[in-house]
Amino acid sequence: MLSKRIIPCLDVRDGRTTKGIKFKNNIDIGDPVQMARYYYEQGADEIVFYDITASSDHRNIMIEVVRQVAREIFIPFSVGGGIRTLDDIRDVLLAGAEKVSVNSAAVKNPEIIASGAKAFGSQCIVLGMDVKQVPVSEKIPSGYEMVINGGRTHMGIDALWWAQEAVRLGAGEICLNSIDADGTQTGYELKLTKLISEAVPIPVIASGGAGVPDHLYNVLTQGQADAALIASMVHYGTYSIAEIKDHLKQRGIKMRLLW
């Protein structure tokens, strides 16, 4: 049986992780390379880096981070944030990432999914979706709309339609982030996750809202997600990955328990 994946997400700005992570260990909590190594050893099934560097002049800093991470960890990791062109995808993959996540650039220019999948294979093209609940309308029949800029800009594109369109273009996986749930720590958006996961033949990573292990249980069962992204609940030391996995295993979810 395939295990459900637990994936810590690290936000990186100008080459430094941004969240104040509390650890007992003697590691530099601002260093994404050491953080990745730490989570790798703690049993993360995969790691997601999200580059929130504002200036594109600093893109090469992230590439250097990717290069160093690839020397330290031997599980898949993906990089998202600021990926706009086929060259951006190539740079990240050649530096050693397994997958690249395209988000707002793909909404504006869907062709990047097709060209990325054609050049490097669908398995390394992740569609990042930022989604907000809106009233059902003719334009947004699912009641979920694609947004960018952290939810400030509505794109007028239906999230369900977009997920299916991205599959048609060649996306290999979807990382589905609910802007409404993001940062609340009150649980994932289950209805949205189930809606998208049922509608696409590719794996869906649920993102946004995790606060306690039962939130992961809910999204991996009711929400039908294949993987769950976590941030604050591990970054602030509230839970270890092993604790989360033990809890989920006890509730009957298939987990990778040896590493």
Add this chain to the structure above:
Amino acid sequence: MIVVLDYEAGNLASVKRSLKALKAQVIVTQDPAVVVKAEKIIFPGVGAAGQAMSNLQRLGLDRALQKAWVAGTPILGICLGAQIIMHHSAENNTPCLGLLQGEVHRLGPAIPGAEGERLKIPHMGWNQVRFLTDHPVFAGIPEGAEFYFVHSYYPSPAVQGQVLGVTDYGQEFPSVVGYKNLLATQFHPEKSGRFGLILLSNFLGWDGHYAQ
């Protein structure tokens, strides 16, 4: 010298890096002459069987691999490399290298899982391998260890004894195949954490002999 075959089927960076982490001296090459003289060969790859076979033929690497196989050079196939070694692939109806007799089949059909959810194709993520033999390359890997998979097809040897490990994804499929000096994993040892590195390290120390 450990030779990693570059036949333009995907990114070889992670294979190369994991071998470097194990302190192996590695050459990545497209040169058939280098392949024939290799001490050990690693045959990775992602992508489609048809394109991969035509690349191998164009570069002359198909015959180099067959020569090395006959000469007894230890060969490790990974992912697409574990499929191309078979006789034929259902993916684009592609004749393959034929180092082992048998077919490459597509996973599926997409039947509902235990909780009514559909199985997704590709099979992507961590899954267990039940090792059916005590092959030297499996030494030190505990029962229940999981490995990282990304694939839609799998190899199915005609000779049952050449299935060395199996994995369950809606159906039980061969996830490790091998015979004599050839061993091939459908999963990616280079992305499978500590146990993947153990497997690679065992391969680096393997003389290619295995009594079946």
